[in-house]
Amino acid sequence: GQNIDQPTEMTATEGAIVQINCTYQTSGFNGLFWYQQHAGEAPTFLSYNVLDGLEEKGRFSSFLSRSKGYSYLLLKELQMKDSASYLCAVDGAGSYQLTFGKGTKLSVIP
Amino acid sequence: EAQVTQNPRYLITVTGKKLTVTCSQNMNHEYMSWYRQDPGLGLRQIYYSMNVEVTDKGDVPEGYKVSRKEKRNFPLILESPSPNQTSLYFCASSLKVTETYEQYFGPGTRLTVT
Numbered sequence: 167g168q169n170i171d172q173p174t175e176m177t178a179t180e181g182a183i184v185q186i187n188c189t190y191q192t193s194g195f196n197g198l199f200w201y202q203q204h205a206g207e208a209p210t211f212l213s214y215n216v217l218d219g220l221e222e223k224g225r226f227s228s229f230l231s232r233s234k235g236y237s238y239l240l241l242k243e244l245q246m247k248d249s250a251s252y253l254c255a256v257d258g259a260g261s262y263q264l265t266f267g268k269g270t271k272l273s274v275i276p
Numbered sequence: 277e278a279q280v281t282q283n284p285r286y287l288i289t290v291t292g293k294k295l296t297v298t299c300s301q302n303m304n305h306e307y308m309s310w311y312r313q314d315p316g317l318g319l320r321q322i323y324y325s326m327n328v329e330v331t332d333k334g335d336v337p338e339g340y341k342v343s344r345k346e347k348r349n350f351p352l353i354l355e356s357p358s359p360n361q362t363s364l365y366f367c368a369s370s371l372k373v374t375e376t377y378e379q380y381f382g383p384g385t386r387l388t389v390t
Contacts, residue, residue: 196376197376199378206384207383207384208366208381208382208383208384209319209366209381210381211378211379211380214376214378216376253318253319255319257376262307262324262326262332263321263324263334263335264309264321264379265321265335266311266318266319266320267318268316268317268318269318269319
């Protein structure tokens with residue numbers, strides 16, 4: 167089975183840095199996705215990690231530790247438009263399915 | 277423009293009245309999938325398709341049917357909708373099945389069953 171945990175809600179200040187954690191216990195693992203979803207809109211792709219370590223993409227970075235079943239999304243220089251839900255999703259080996267966590271709703275305040 | 281489209285975007289219907297939500301992608305993607313999203317439960321997969329005429333159940337398939345007669349289209353059919361199928365539905369597609377590619381999501385269909 168698949169079990170994916172993320173905090174339900176987080177609040178951070180404009181200009182600050184925030185880290186959104188995701189832990190997973192899955193029967194198979196290829197890699198881990200992060201998606202961003204603004205309220206009422208479709209999820210959009212942010213990152214995909216297969217190997218351990220940090221991958222940086224502009225203000226957003228994503229980290230993976232396969233041995234610990236742990237990932238985080240790091241958002242720097244927060245902007246008001248970063249207020250959204252952030253979904254982590256596990257790509258299970260051989261399953262042809264993505265299993266999503268329940269998402270973390272991030273509120274950025276002035 | 278590369279995109280996934282869904283129709284209708286909003287639908288209010290009554291219990292038992294059959295409905296179809298269409299999904300179409302113009303990117304020649306092999307893999308297509310349907311999800312429902314409910315508060316506190318996140319995105320859950322209903323059905324997916326690895327190619328034309330190849331479909332399989334996701335985590336919550338009860339009450340739904342799908343078909344994949346053409347590569348670009350993947351309609352979701354509710355033969356006899358019930359109130360517990362009130363939800364926000366997303367169609368998604370990705371390039372390949374054998375390697376992991378990001379999924380592109382449609383804009384969503386908000387369904388209310390009374």
